[in-house]
Amino acid sequence: MMAVASALAAIAPVLAWYLLLRGCATRALGPMVCFGAAAGLGLGTSSLIWWTLIQVPFPSASTRLFVDAMVWTTLLLGVVVAQRRRTTLPPAEHTRAPWSLSPVLVAATLAVVVMGGMAATTFAATSIASPHGSWDAWAVWNVRARFLFLGIPTGWREAFSGPPIEVADYPMLVPAAIARLWTLVGFDTVLVPIGVAAMCAAAVVLVVGTSLRRHLSPTTGLLAAALLLASPAFARWAPSQCADVPLSLYMLLTYVLVAGGMEHRGRSFWLLAGLCAGLTAWTKNEGIVFVPITCLVIAVWAWHRRDGRLWWRPLADFALGAAPALLVVTAFKYSLSPPNLIVDAQSSAHVSQMLTIERLVQILTALGDRLWFSGATTVGILPILVAYLVLAGPARRPATPAVLTLCALALMLVAYVGVYMLTPLNLAWQLSTSLERVVLQLTPSLVWAGMLLRAPTVAARPSA
Amino acid sequence: MPVRLSRHTLAAGVGLALLLLPASAVLPMAEWNLHIWQRLRTANRLSPDMGTDMAYRDLAPHLPARGVIGVHEVGESTERRLFFRLQYALAPRKIVVTREAEFVIEGGPASAPASLTHDPQFTLIAAPEADLRVYRRLTR
Numbered sequence: 373m374m375a376v377a378s379a380l381a382a383i384a385p386v387l388a389w390y391l392l393l394r395g396c397a398t399r400a401l402g403p404m405v406c407f408g409a410a411a412g413l414g415l416g417t418s419s420l421i422w423w424t425l426i427q428v429p430f431p432s433a434s435t436r437l438f439v440d441a442m443v444w445t446t447l448l449l450g451v452v453v454a455q456r457r458r459t460t461l462p463p464a465e466h467t468r469a470p471w472s473l474s475p476v477l478v479a480a481t482l483a484v485v486v487m488g489g490m491a492a493t494t495f496a497a498t499s500i501a502s503p504h505g506s507w508d509a510w511a512v513w514n515v516r517a518r519f520l521f522l523g524i525p526t527g528w529r530e531a532f533s534g535p536p537i538e539v540a541d542y543p544m545l546v547p548a549a550i551a552r553l554w555t556l557v558g559f560d561t562v563l564v565p566i567g568v569a570a571m572c573a574a575a576v577v578l579v580v581g582t583s584l585r586r587h588l589s590p591t592t593g594l595l596a597a598a599l600l601l602a603s604p605a606f607a608r609w610a611p612s613q614c615a616d617v618p619l620s621l622y623m624l625l626t627y628v629l630v631a632g633g634m635e636h637r638g639r640s641f642w643l644l645a646g647l648c649a650g651l652t653a654w655t656k657n658e659g660i661v662f663v664p665i666t667c668l669v670i671a672v673w674a675w676h677r678r679d680g681r682l683w684w685r686p687l688a689d690f691a692l693g694a695a696p697a698l699l700v701v702t703a704f705k706y707s708l709s710p711p712n713l714i715v716d717a718q719s720s721a722h723v724s725q726m727l728t729i730e731r732l733v734q735i736l737t738a739l740g741d742r743l744w745f746s747g748a749t750t751v752g753i754l755p756i757l758v759a760y761l762v763l764a765g766p767a768r769r770p771a772t773p774a775v776l777t778l779c780a781l782a783l784m785l786v787a788y789v790g791v792y793m794l795t796p797l798n799l800a801w802q803l804s805t806s807l808e809r810v811v812l813q814l815t816p817s818l819v820w821a822g823m824l825l826r827a828p829t830v831a832a833r834p835s836a
Numbered sequence: 837m838p839v840r841l842s843r844h845t846l847a848a849g850v851g852l853a854l855l856l857l858p859a860s861a862v863l864p865m866a867e868w869n870l871h872i873w874q875r876l877r878t879a880n881r882l883s884p885d886m887g888t889d890m891a892y893r894d895l896a897p898h899l900p901a902r903g904v905i906g907v908h909e910v911g912e913s914t915e916r917r918l919f920f921r922l923q924y925a926l927a928p929r930k931i932v933v934t935r936e937a938e939f940v941i942e943g944g945p946a947s948a949p950a951s952l953t954h955d956p957q958f959t960l961i962a963a964p965e966a967d968l969r970v971y972r973r974l975t976r
């Protein structure tokens with residue numbers, strides 16, 4: 373009975389989000405995108421709530437679990453009741469060309485099956501050989517999950533106080549989500565972080581493939597999915613239990629939902645996109661850069677469009693959606709987190725020492741290498757994507773979400789270059805240990821937006 | 837009748853063919869990890885990862901439930917790996933690279949000149965492995 377209750381409590385966040393997404397205007401995204409989004413949103417919001425509950429000195433762990441269960445039960449019931457009352461919107465019309473069983477569709481399907489099989493085999497074998505994940509998994513992410521799980525009610529705070537454990541300033545989405553699931557299970561089984569890693573990796577591929585299938589064609593969706601699955605960097609880091617693949621999922625969901633907001637004009641898209649963007653900041657410090665960059669790009673788009681008095685509403689809704697997660701991140705950074713190593717090292721003397729042409733050339737060379745290879749030995753998936761686009765030809769007027777996403781990703785790369793320029797750590801070491809993962813964070817969004825360049829601009833539908 | 841390929845069909849075909857190149861780099865990863873998996877199955881052993889974590893967690897009964905635990909490395913092995921693995925295994929205790937704590941975990945050979953074995957301020961309370969010992973400070 374307890375096992376059943378724990379299992380239900382574990383999946384309640386994902387279930388609640390799936391029902392919500394399927395029921396409101398975002399039904400237009402399609403069931404598979406909704407499922408991928410629900411997985412990410414369920415993981416992220418359950419982490420936010422669990423982290424908040426940990427701050428409260430409950431008399432026992434059971435009380436905390438009970439409150440968590442009540443929160444999700446209430447949300448789930450609220451979603452069900454709200455959907456029964458709401459007038460359902462008709463599914464969005466997608467002007468897709470009818471598809472037939474062509475040789476290239478068969479080949480693409482086969483590619484996904486084969487690449488997916490290889491990726492799944494690699495994932496399983498890596499998880500068995502290294503069940504605690506890569507170095508960063510047990511040194512950075514899962515160690516803090518253990519503090520949150522084993523250090524209740526107050527012992528976990530020692531991770532952040534004099535002297536704090538290594539990289540204690542990193543945000544807590546993954547550790548808090550894992551600690552919550554461990555608490556539900558009753559012990560810190562390796563199956564939980566492995567399962568979280570698998571769910572995030574699968575959600576990334578699912579969202580990219582099925583979103584493009586709706587925007588373009590089944591062949592394009594399958595090709596995009598095959599691209600990701602064939603990436604050695606993705607195969608290497610998916611089972612690592614680090615936070616880079618979850619971060620890539622939230623970045624991707626942000627852009628997919630922004631695209632939904634541009635096409636369907638529903639406020640819920642912008643709110644959810646903002647929530648996903650806020651969750652990037654709760655996942656890794658890179659998200660703290662991602663949120664303002666995405667806000668900037670949306671602001672430029674909204675200003676350029678300027679239709680009606682409320683032209684600023686998409687940006688306002690985006691910011692509103694991001695607010696809960698950003699509040700939690702701000703409270704964490706202000707009250708618990710030690711100073712970030714890179715930020716703390718900055719001074720005018722340090723900056724003037726770091727801003728050299730040699731460092732810039734070193735960084736750009738390494739970045740070009742990772743963008744070309746993505747872990748491969750001859751050519752990686754991004755040049756293949758470019759080759760495909762050159763041969764297939766982009767649309768005469770590419771879809772605005774694709775252009776907006778690519779602009780945002782370009783700004784993210786500029787920001788990353790800036791961070792590497794200013795890092796106080798050994799640059800060669802930092803590039804060799806982190807750059808492949810940093811590029812991987814952006815790769816699913818790059819593949820999605822690149823493919824979407826072939827979709828013609830869709831006129832925005834009247835808002836509901 | 838000649839078959840006309842659309843641009844998209846041609847592009848998709850080329851793209852799928854080119855995917856074999858990066859995918860070929862995924863194969864060695866899969867093969868290596870499958871090889872490790874098979875060796876572990878044949879030897880009926882846990883992964884080294886699991887074994888290390890369990891061994892370090894077995895130190896917990898000799899240590900206080902909370903507080904700072906020192907780590908001290910002698911010999912040639914890397915302190916940073918031992919430090920991080922101990923922190924992971926012994927959370928929510930806090931591991932610090934120091935000899936000044938009441939409890940200190942030492943890695944490396946006991947015969948090394950810098951070993952706490954030769955330090956009268958410490959007494960050995962556990963030695964679960966040849967190169968892993970737990971000491972307690974006698975005087976402060």
